[in-house]
Amino acid sequence: MELKGFRFSAVEAAIKKPGRLDLALIFSDAxxxxxxxxxxxKVQAAPVMISRERASSGSCRAxxxxxxxxxxxxxxxxxxxxxxxxxxxxxxxxxxxxxLLIASTGVIGQALPxxxxxxxxxxxxxxxxxxxxxxxxxxxMTTDTxxxxxxxxxxxxxxxxxxxxVAKGAGxxxxxxxxxxxxxxxxxxVDASFLKSAFAECIDASFNSITVDGDMSTxxxxxxxxxxxAGNPLIMAGTPEGxxxxxxxxxxxxxxxxxIVKDGEGATKFVEVKVQGAVSKAEAKTAxxxxxxxxxxxxAFFGQDANWGRIICAVGxxxxxxxxxxxxxxxxxxxxxxxxxxxxxxxxxxxxxxxxKKEFTVTIDLHLGNGEASVYTxxxxxxxVRINADYRT
Amino acid sequence: MELKGFRFSAVEAAIKKPGRLDLALIFSDAxxxxxxxxxxxKVQAAPVMISRERASSGSCRAxxxxxxxxxxxxxxxxxxxxxxxxxxxxxxxxxxxxxLLIASTGVIGQALPxxxxxxxxxxxxxxxxxxxxxxxxxxxMTTDTxxxxxxxxxxxxxxxxxxxxVAKGAGxxxxxxxxxxxxxxxxxxVDASFLKSAFAECIDASFNSITVDGDMSTxxxxxxxxxxxAGNPLIMAGTPEGxxxxxxxxxxxxxxxxxIVKDGEGATKFVEVKVQGAVSKAEAKTAxxxxxxxxxxxxAFFGQDANWGRIICAVGxxxxxxxxxxxxxxxxxxxxxxxxxxxxxxxxxxxxxxxxKKEFTVTIDLHLGNGEASVYTxxxxxxxVRINADYRT
Numbered sequence: 111m112e113l114k115g116f117r118f119s120a121v122e123a124a125i126k127k128p129g130r131l132d133l134a135l136i137f138s139d140a141x142x143x144x145x146x147x148x149x150x151x152k153v154q155a156a157p158v159m160i161s162r163e164r165a166s167s168g169s170c171r172a173x174x175x176x177x178x179x180x181x182x183x184x185x186x187x188x189x190x191x192x193x194x195x196x197x198x199x200x201x202x203x204x205x206x207x208x209x210l211l212i213a214s215t216g217v218i219g220q221a222l223p224x225x226x227x228x229x230x231x232x233x234x235x236x237x238x239x240x241x242x243x244x245x246x247x248x249x250x251m252t253t254d255t256x257x258x259x260x261x262x263x264x265x266x267x268x269x270x271x272x273x274x275x276v277a278k279g280a281g282x283x284x285x286x287x288x289x290x291x292x293x294x295x296x297x298x299x300v301d302a303s304f305l306k307s308a309f310a311e312c313i314d315a316s317f318n319s320i321t322v323d324g325d326m327s328t329x330x331x332x333x334x335x336x337x338x339x340a341g342n343p344l345i346m347a348g349t350p351e352g353x354x355x356x357x358x359x360x361x362x363x364x365x366x367x368x369x370i371v372k373d374g375e376g377a378t379k380f381v382e383v384k385v386q387g388a389v390s391k392a393e394a395k396t397a398x399x400x401x402x403x404x405x406x407x408x409x410a411f412f413g414q415d416a417n418w419g420r421i422i423c424a425v426g427x428x429x430x431x432x433x434x435x436x437x438x439x440x441x442x443x444x445x446x447x448x449x450x451x452x453x454x455x456x457x458x459x460x461x462x463x464x465x466x467k468k469e470f471t472v473t474i475d476l477h478l479g480n481g482e483a484s485v486y487t488x489x490x491x492x493x494x495v496r497i498n499a500d501y502r503t
Numbered sequence: 504m505e506l507k508g509f510r511f512s513a514v515e516a517a518i519k520k521p522g523r524l525d526l527a528l529i530f531s532d533a534x535x536x537x538x539x540x541x542x543x544x545k546v547q548a549a550p551v552m553i554s555r556e557r558a559s560s561g562s563c564r565a566x567x568x569x570x571x572x573x574x575x576x577x578x579x580x581x582x583x584x585x586x587x588x589x590x591x592x593x594x595x596x597x598x599x600x601x602x603l604l605i606a607s608t609g610v611i612g613q614a615l616p617x618x619x620x621x622x623x624x625x626x627x628x629x630x631x632x633x634x635x636x637x638x639x640x641x642x643x644m645t646t647d648t649x650x651x652x653x654x655x656x657x658x659x660x661x662x663x664x665x666x667x668x669v670a671k672g673a674g675x676x677x678x679x680x681x682x683x684x685x686x687x688x689x690x691x692x693v694d695a696s697f698l699k700s701a702f703a704e705c706i707d708a709s710f711n712s713i714t715v716d717g718d719m720s721t722x723x724x725x726x727x728x729x730x731x732x733a734g735n736p737l738i739m740a741g742t743p744e745g746x747x748x749x750x751x752x753x754x755x756x757x758x759x760x761x762x763i764v765k766d767g768e769g770a771t772k773f774v775e776v777k778v779q780g781a782v783s784k785a786e787a788k789t790a791x792x793x794x795x796x797x798x799x800x801x802x803a804f805f806g807q808d809a810n811w812g813r814i815i816c817a818v819g820x821x822x823x824x825x826x827x828x829x830x831x832x833x834x835x836x837x838x839x840x841x842x843x844x845x846x847x848x849x850x851x852x853x854x855x856x857x858x859x860k861k862e863f864t865v866t867i868d869l870h871l872g873n874g875e876a877s878v879y880t881x882x883x884x885x886x887x888v889r890i891n892a893d894y895r896t
Binding site for chain 2 (some may be wrong): 150154410447498
């Protein structure tokens with residue numbers, strides 16, 4: 111799959127430690143549209159505040175991103191540092207400052223190592239000649255154990271186009287707006303307001319439907335840059351081409367979101383928590399999130415314990431409407447609970463067998479209405495504790 | 504300290520497994536007042552539904568409680584079983600059914616072993632001749648590692664009285680109404696409406712201000728039985744005797760609540776998270792709870808990592824009003840953050856030294872108003888995961 115009019119680069123700037131790519135650049139040869147969502151945390155990193163403002167114009171040319179340092183809680187100096195990094199990259203690229211977005215991920219509260227940034231900008235820009243999106247995916251990793259990249263292709267008006275995206279996740283993953291870093295590029299020409307609304311909708315069904323640990327970061331950013339280089343007629347909302355574009359966009363985002371859960375810190379299980387029969391879609395999601403974030407449920411997944419009692423308990427305190435005498439619970443196709451009570455028989459053994467798999471679905475049917483939602487989550491293992499007790503040290 | 508007019512008993516009924524006390528009885532020689540709070544979980548155990556109704560009369564004579572089985576999610580049979588257990592105990596004591604409250608704690612979703620209950624009632628009632636509140640404290644333990652009992656004494660109108668309470672906690676501990684089992688008894692004569700309001704207020708500042716894992720159980724129950732056997736003139740609201748009674752009540756409840764946190768599953772640290780300078784007391788509590796429930800904060804406590812960035816991040820997504828440029832954070836007396844940024848200097852080393860202690864206070868000052876609240880919590884250790892991955896098996 112070709113992505114016309116985009117170039118990529120990544121270098122080793124030794125921002126946290128040497129020996130790995132940690133500074134990346136995405137560049138569009140021509141002015142491009144951008145749609146973006148950012149963390150709703152009231153504590154926001156300097157690059158989030160700057161990029162939110164710049165993205166609100168709806169257009170950009172480039173994105174500079176580093177891992178190893180979040181540049182969050184760094185005060186006025188952090189803002190000046192972020193601005194300087196952006197300015198140096200923009201100058202090298204021949205852009206105005208506000209045509210370039212910036213993003214950072216890593217430890218909170220430490221000043222950016224500006225000497226290393228300054229020295230890395232020139233090789234980074236030079237690298238656009240030969241760099242790949244794979245390099246970018248590698249450079250944005252923090253505690254991720256594998257790079258996350260997804261590509262899809264489509265066509266509109268006889269012109270083929272691509273959508274590709276990278277993401278990083280692993281910790282501080284909770285669904286509320288963007289919950290990590292994810293950057294998508296497409297060479298399709300897309301109507302600006304459709305791009306914006308389709309991106310927000312697809313984010314809600316993907317990154318806003320995953321949870322690893324319930325913590326929402328100060329740096330979460332997801333954005334898509336569309337440069338129109340494919341030369342297709344503008345893709346509009348409410349057309350077959352628009353629907354197809356949205357479907358591919360969701361496919362990329364949901365695939366990236368699932369990769370983030372699979373690579374969740376210490377995760378040994380990938381679990382879809384599906385709530386159906388709620389009074390509304392919103393309540394279904396509330397209930398699913400409550401189950402997916404319960405420490406008791408997550409440790410039971412880790413222990414491969416078919417402990418449906420903890421699941422119904424977490425639904426009970428979620429705030430979703432509930433009649434405990436109607437609730438049904440299934441592990442994959444194994445019915446565990448009907449009308450709020452354990453079905454007995456072979457269910458314990460059969461349910462335990464499901465939980466021994468690497469991936470499974472927990473379905474909770476409230477039998478009250480038509481609201482349905484899925485949340486994707488991981489288990490909570492010793493390694494989650496180990497990774498997070500040791501992270502900075 | 505003497506508690507006039509109360510008798511206690513506990514026996515081994517082998518409800519879950521043999522070899523420990525698991526069925527207990529509290530009995531008042533004369534009719535007594537009762538004030539009670541119950542779980543707000545929409546999934547409620549049979550004994551909770553029954554006791555809530557009986558306690559609403561404001562009076563009771565006895566409490567029957569078992570550990571090892573929660574009798575939750577057991578449907579109509581669970582309700583019939585709970586009623587039968589209560590009826591048998593009430594008959595043996597010469598009481599009407601509704602003069603006796605019942606409570607259960609343990610595994611969700613398994614039928615009560617009724618044969619064992621039936622056989623245990625007679626020895627339990629016989630045991631009132633020699634039993635103690637210590638026996639009751641031992642019998643209600645589940646994954647608790649030590650029994651929790653507190654006593655205070657006071658006097659009113661020249662008559663001395665006592666307040667004593669027991670509690671069990673360890674897992675599924677989240678502050679929202681009563682969050683575990685706790686039973687208090689006092690021989691003071693207390694005005695009924697004052698007893699009710701003072702109990703609710705003191706619960707809010709004690710059991711509703713602790714969190715171990717953010718899960719709220721289906722069985723949470725806290726109640727106080729006051730039989731007036733001390734013979735004092737009725738203690739009324741708005742009097743020096745009323746204030747003194749409430750202070751002692753809070754002292755017992757807060758001490759029990761802190762014991763529950765200290766005995767939290769896998770806990771190695773006891774941490775007071777204190778938020779001050781919030782726009783209201785409610786927002787201070789919201790922010791403190793967000794910090795106290797953050798897995799990233801709790802694992803950092805376990806790792807003795809002075810990771811204030813995770814703390815400010817959790818305040819940021821709590822929903823409490825916040826100006827990140829004003830936030831201050833202290834570990835005990837060590838200032839870590841001022842005006843939203845790290846103070847530098849010796850703070851990292853000094854802060855780490857604080858976190859190496861068994862008990863410490865994290866103070867977060869939002870510098871916005873006068874709202875202040877404390878939440879008490881534990882860290883999240885390997886042992887939490889081990890205990891909860893293995894609990895049923």
